[in-house]
Amino acid sequence: MAMTRRLLGLFSVLAIMVAVVWGDPSGGCDQDRQDMIRECKRYEGWPAEPKIEPSEACCAVWQRANIPCLCAGVTKEKEKVWCMEKVVYVANFCKKPFQPGYQCGSYTVPHPA
Template identity: 50%
Template sequence: FFLVIAFVVVVTADDCESDLKGLVQECKQYVLFRANPRIPPSDACCGVVKKVNVPCLCNKVTKEVEKLVCMDKVVYVC
């Protein structure tokens, strides 16, 4: 969901859920539509982003998620 990577890490669904929870906890204020200007992410957010399983999280992006999360800001946070 957050990074373009050159390799795929195989993890369990539980790991993907853990990644998602970490992203929500540390990064949501940087990617929601309501936060109008782009805000540089915190070190904690960057740390979470560097460890997530991107292919797994990309599968969780639905139309409903896209209504709340600004994908332009997601790319900026990366």
């Protein structure tokens, strides 16, 4: 019984260490996601037009957000809410642009015309 408790304790410590060192890909950017919804949704939702200049608060979220983590969580369902063309527009406006060819969800950022 004591050995089982020690092993469970050891596994718990290891799991925490792994989460701290490598991060938790499923929940590592929950606060960024909530901030993005709160501050940027009105600028990044459908329809694709018109494109509206985002607020300073939205740009502040873009500047500090873990964009690769957010993009990893973009699903087809979320792409029905978020217009990826507008997301790219906001990223450019906020001076944290995506590189052409970058994949965010199923959307690939186009090369400039």
